[in-house]
Amino acid sequence: MTGERRQETARIVDAELQDACAACGGPIAARFSPGAIRGVCLSCHLVTTIKVARGKGGVQLGHLPGGLA
Numbered sequence: 061m062t063g064e065r066r067q068e069t070a071r072i073v074d075a076e077l078q079d080a081c082a083a084c085g086g087p088i089a090a091r092f093s094p095g096a097i098r099g100v101c102l103s104c105h106l107v108t109t110i111k112v113a114r115g116k117g118g119v120q121l122g123h124l125p126g127g128l129a
């Protein structure tokens with residue numbers, strides 16, 4: 061026994077998506093969660109939800125309406 065413990069964390073990864081903002085084309089700080097990505101634009105602060113769908117061609121991302129405040 062070593063005291064090493066594997067840390068189980070939720071599958072949430074933060075990333076920055078360049079040129080991903082639908083409104084201004086700015087970078088979006090994204091938080092990945094199962095099935096969707098929540099993000100906020102670093103330029104105009106647009107809050108967006110990006111749906112993640114697995115298709116035949118791989119993972120597809122799509123902006124969902126309703127993030128506009």
Ligand SMILES: [Zn+2]
Nearest residue numbers: 081084101104
């Ligand atoms: Zn923006």
